Amino acid sequence: MKIYKDFASYNLGIGLSKPLDNDIDVGYYDPPKIIVDCEAVVVDFYRISIKIKYKRKSTPDIEPVSAVFFNTPDLVIEPGWDAEPTYTGMYLQLSKKIIEENRFLFKTYLDYGQHEALYLTDDEVEEVSAIFRLMMKYYENEKRNFSVLISYVNVLVSLVEAFYKRQFSTDPKQYNHIITDFQQSLIDYYNQPVKQLPNVQYFADKLGLTANYLGDIVKHFTQKSALENIHDFVIKRAKELLIENQKMNTTEIAYELGFEYPNYFSKFFKKQVNLTPKEFRLQSMNRN
Incomplete structure (x- = not known):
């Protein structure tokens, strides 16, 4: 089992763009460039991953879904992504340091990855995508303003809270x-x-x-x-x-x-x- 201690090694290992910072990393997925790993991995940081029109190879008859996935330092990511390379999406990676310094922002959702993804409606995808565009704007700026970035992360987490409540209510059984x-x-x-x-x-x-x-x-x-x-x-x-x-x-x-x-x-x-x-x-x- 591989253990990735930082963004740089993980991004290089699976084919994502080189991070601009060691504590926060924002980017978009380019599925054809993703390297499918043959063994389980653990990342020693936090990830919020949004995949749009995501379809599993193992369930070709099921319609594509758009969902938010969470990874935490203690969560084992199973081998391979089992995904058709046709989805789009974006990711946010946060160091343990950032989480601890801003714990009041992150509430409880980061450990949901062990239980269930957050499935998004088309309207919710639009809202999340708009937040990511703003995050990218400040992330790619040479004079990155981390207070603004963290503020947008807070907005993203607030949306996640509202969307999870909607998901809980949609199918209470x-x-x-x-x-x-x-x-x-x-x-x-x-x-x-x-x-x-x-x-x-x-x-x-x-x-x-x-x-x-x-x-x-x-x-x-x-x-x-x-x-x-x-x-x-x-x-x-x-x-x-x-x-x-x-x-x-x-x-x-x-x-x-x-x-x-x-x-x-x-x-x-x-x-x-x-x-x-x-x-x-x-x-x-x-x-x-």
């Missing part, structure tokens, strides 16, 4: 199993003895997803973050234990739920319910 599996995993977690509170990363690993991707899907379809969903379930379970297990004291319930410190459980419960666990139990007993 495609994502239903993720929500169902997440909710079932929460139930399964508390059907066994626990030693700590669950977190989003735990369920993402369980489902074979990245935490960002799981969080975005859950937020889109439940209007609450994955962490808020976890907290809601913990509170629901806490209420059940307080009402149905009168012999258990607050400390025992805290440990049962995975809290390391009982005081933290009491504060957490009070923040969510506006009552302490003891007050909630007493109120419930009085109602009955």
